[in-house]
Amino acid sequence: MTSAVIAGRVQFAFTIMFHYLFPILTIGLGVLIGVLKSVEFFGGRTEYGHAARFWARIFAITFGAGVVTGIPMEFQFGTNWARFSHFAGPVVGQTLFMEGVFAFFAESSFLGVFLLGEGRVRPVVHWLSALMVGWGAVLSGYFIVATDAWMQHPVGYQIVGGRAELTSLWALLTNPYLRWQYPHVVAGSIVTGSMVMAGVGAYYLLSKRDEDFGRLSVRVGVIGGLLCSLTSLFPTGSFHAERVSRLQPAKTAAMEGLFETRRGAPMAISGMPDTDAKRLLDPILIPDALSYLMYGTASAPVTGLNDIPPDEQPPVELVYYAYHIMVGLGTIFIALFVLSALALWRGTLFTSKALLWALMLAMPFPYIANEAGWVVAEVGRQPWVVYGLLRTTAATSTNVSGGMTIFTLLGFMGLYLLVGALYTLVFLRIVLQGPNAATTEAHY
């Protein structure tokens, strides 16, 4: 692999993982704000509208950071991955274009109305603009995940003159790979939004200030988190895993650290893959579970890494650990939300210090779980950029050297350090000011 390929991959991985921190929250919060505004609009509960205003401020800075870090993603297809653009542009360009036209315009324009229009437009328009913001966020995710799904499992295309041509838009938008991947991504985002909502609410309850708002946020966050953490596991997570195992056996073998092809393949709860000795060190295994998950019967054979040519294998360790981090954290979220929901039902949650502390400190972890999930998806697709059609090494720009990319990567690192610091500063400031702070300056 040349330095241009390595540098291009590192730059793309760094910029997209940093960027993704923001859309996870805007998708999750976008949906939850829509819920809050709807409770206000239909139930006449003004405290929900009040809460929506606070969360809209968090949404706005998150959206802003997401936009400025998002433009480099589209640009990099052209700058660093020119041969990918040339090959796949006629197909993936469709979904990228649709994101801009159908989702992004709506999200950004209605966000302006939602943030600044209250009192200026009728309540029904304000409620609708909140829904449009959430809808825009969810839809924009759909087009991006559809783009990724095509790279994972190309459908609806034919190869004409050495490049992909779209033959069916419908096939592209209803890619079987997408069916459980997209709901899984949305569920993961709502878990993040819910955890942030519950965590910030818990902070207010523990600090004994703005307690009405704190209780409302914890309640909405715990209910949303319970529903979506369960949905992340079943049906979306398990069915998507089953689909991946059929379509991308190398990825599944790497996720599970399975070296030997065997019937009754086990699932690894823990262990460390040793790719030199080709075995899983110190494993804890559930016998037969992987065969059962994939084929519904323990006697089905599952292909191990030893029977996959080395030049068609992804980097095993990274995929294995990322998968286990995602699943482990997801399990912990379910436990935390089930306990919190039980306490909420019994009326003890708002006074339970242990649970409130746990909710507050758990805030960063859904981000890690979501990022880890994407590492499984994207690193697990290697060495292909378009699965089975185009290798990553054949997708770079021929006229951009590794040195140029390392220079710009360093620039992105410096700039994103600033973005991250500013975002954190302002996020904390909004939380410390609290939901009743008169915004010093009318927004913008």
Next chain:
Amino acid sequence: MVHTIWFVVLSAMLAGYAVLDGFDLGVGALHLLVGRNREERAHLIRTIGPVWNGNEVWLIAAGGAMVVAFPSVYAASFSGFYLALMLVLWLLILRGLSLEFRHQIDNALWHDAWDVVFSGSSILLALLFGVAFANVLRGVPLDAQGAFQGSFALMLNPFALLGGVLGVVTLAQHGASWLALKTNGELRDRARRYQRRLWGVTTAAIAAMVAASFVVRPDFTRNFLAAPWLSIVPALAIACVAALRLWMGRDDRRAFLASAGVVATLIGSAAAGLYPRLLPALPGSAHPGLDIYNAASPDGSLRIALGIYLVGMGIVVTYLWRIYRIWRDT
């Protein structure tokens, strides 16, 4: 046929971006000059507050249109102008940060710092967009595969620098027209003063650019001679320049529309002269230049994307129109 439609669509998207994000870039360019103190500067930013983010979406949508319709141009130009494009990205990020975070903390030094970042990044972006525009007109040294290796020496030729100046003054003038429309009292007087001064500079820069175009691209008149009705676009440009002169200082709404017309027809005239080329080759290149045929996606993809475009933009324009009316009296 579908190729030509896509050429028009892409030109229209770029013109849409230049008109819409153009005025908020122009506001940035004049930010420190028209706004004399923190209060005034905060007010200037509030005039673009609800709309700048949506305006930037036009760039993303135009990028998407280029990927889907002319992927080879996207690949060649973005990788060829690698460092310049990265600079554009960094400036867009800094500018976005300044607009998002300026008002979040009530501290004088904080505001001052972001005011300078906002203005500086806006000016540099207008300059770089002008440079890029001129370089596309002039052409690039394409190799046999239709790629090229950009360098500062290549990009910063006199013609491109003239394009950069044109970008800054035209958008500053456009921003002044926006501010004249959206402010009152002393701020409006100042905005109108800049509008008047910049009108002369812009007109001179346009004239210089047109003259230089004939030197750099002697074949630039070819399309206009072959299809004389195309001359309606540059004629409209002249009409818009004159209308702006007529209305500025009197009717700010019409003056702003005329100014938007100037920006749009400049891009339209360049597109009319360039057609069917998208990224011409400099003389002596191993490649004849990328045009709407050899750089296009296969026909099937083009037709599907065109359907998407018509449906999608129909919806977008409908609600954008309504949303702009909400902010009308801001």
